[in-house]
Amino acid sequence: MDLLQLDGQNDISTRPLVLIIDDSQLNQRILQALLADLADTLCAGDGESGLQLARSKRPDLILLDVEMPGMDGYAVCRALKDSELTAESSVIFVTSHNDTEHELAALSAGAVDFVSKPFNQAVVRARVQTHLTLQRQTQFLRGLASRDGLTGTYNRRYFDQQWQTEYRRHYRQGESLGLALIDIDYFKLVNDTQGHAAGDDVLRLVARCLIQSLRRPAEFIARYGGEEFAAVLPCCTAEEVLATGDWLRQQVQSLQLPHQSPTGLGVVSISVGVFAAKPSDALPAGAYLQAADHALYEAKQQGRNRVIA
Ligand code: GH3
Numbered sequence: 385m386d387l388l389q390l391d392g393q394n395d396i397s398t399r400p401l402v403l404i405i406d407d408s409q410l411n412q413r414i415l416q417a418l419l420a421d422l423a424d425t426l427c428a429g430d431g432e433s434g435l436q437l438a439r440s441k442r443p444d445l446i447l448l449d450v451e452m453p454g455m456d457g458y459a460v461c462r463a464l465k466d467s468e469l470t471a472e473s474s475v476i477f478v479t480s481h482n483d484t485e486h487e488l489a490a491l492s493a494g495a496v497d498f499v500s501k502p503f504n505q506a507v508v509r510a511r512v513q514t515h516l517t518l519q520r521q522t523q524f525l526r527g528l529a530s531r532d533g534l535t536g537t538y539n540r541r542y543f544d545q546q547w548q549t550e551y552r553r554h555y556r557q558g559e560s561l562g563l564a565l566i567d568i569d570y571f572k573l574v575n576d577t578q579g580h581a582a583g584d585d586v587l588r589l590v591a592r593c594l595i596q597s598l599r600r601p602a603e604f605i606a607r608y609g610g611e612e613f614a615a616v617l618p619c620c621t622a623e624e625v626l627a628t629g630d631w632l633r634q635q636v637q638s639l640q641l642p643h644q645s646p647t648g649l650g651v652v653s654i655s656v657g658v659f660a661a662k663p664s665d666a667l668p669a670g671a672y673l674q675a676a677d678h679a680l681y682e683a684k685q686q687g688r689n690r691v692i693a
């Protein structure tokens with residue numbers, strides 16, 4: 385299984401999706417027919433419903449008319465680019481205006497391209513194809529930039545960004561946010577006794593086990609440091625974070641990866657420090673990391689292969 389796709393994000397194997405926003409049903413039908421073999425298509429007859437569809441369906445590309453009743457195409461394009469939810473969809477204007485002034489207005493509203501009506505069908509297809517390819521490449525690179533090369537988990541950079549985002553979201557919503565810091569027990573001894581390559585294998589296998597053991601879609605694992613991982617657990621109470629931490633500990637132990645460690649278990653184990661609470665001014669985002677790290681230290685002190693809150 386490809387770890388890059390375990391959580392369904394950055395999935396580049398599906399057909400691209402193109403949204404056509406045009407008040408002319410005839411234009412909608414012509415463009416739909418033209419793109420049928422390149423992408424799945426969706427249509428909206430005005431700016432407002434186009435924005436709604438863009439937010440809910442997250443199309444790769446949007447073909448946007450300029451002249452429409454209500455919001456015009458430029459306003460729609462600016463609204464798309466202003467929202468985090470829709471900013472990543474590429475926009476191509478398809479319009480009866482064919483002067484430089486309109487082309488510049490389209491590009492400065494955030495569009496990647498501009499096609500004049502009446503359009504040449506082969507040219508529209510070629511441009512759509514080019515932008516879909518660029519879009520896929522960007523998505524792929526964005527996926528790589530957020531991953532750890534060895535284990536396929538999210539990396540520290542992604543964790544740092546996403547932790548702030550989750551913290552703010554839970555603060556706004558008054559929900560409890562959970563964090564587990566996970567450290568492999570006596571891992572240096574794996575390297576020392578079995579070699580660095582075997583150590584790398586253990587890291588990969590433990591990471592895969594952690595990813596596969598999470599049960600809710602919004603939860604994720606990041607490699608926090610060398611042999612240390614973090615599990616981000618949205619909407620998770622103090623009781624639940626302990627249960628999840630212990631579940632992860634059991635799952636890693638049951639991998640039965642041989643390890644002659646001082647725990648006497650004979651297999652690789654992890655220690656886990658957990659913390660969960662509702663964000664508040666007295667409890668900033670960094671305080672969760674300190675609390676979980678302190679709990680992890682306690683778990684090590686008390687003999688390892690355990691979870692401490
Ligand atoms: P403890 O139970 O206290 O956590 O002991 P430990 O041996 O796991 O902890 P320590 O922090 O002393 O050792 C961590 C080791 O992890 C040291 C480092 O060489 C190794 N390490 C870090 N990153 C990698 C990696 O990418 N591959 C391999 N093979 N080893 C790594």
Ligand code: MG
Pocket residue numbers: 406407408449450451452
């Ligand atoms: Mg129109």
Ligand code: MG
Pocket residue numbers: none
């Ligand atoms: Mg250590």
Ligand code: MG
Pocket residue numbers: 567568569570571572611
């Ligand atoms: Mg360790």
Ligand code: MG
Pocket residue numbers: 567568611612
């Ligand atoms: Mg460590």
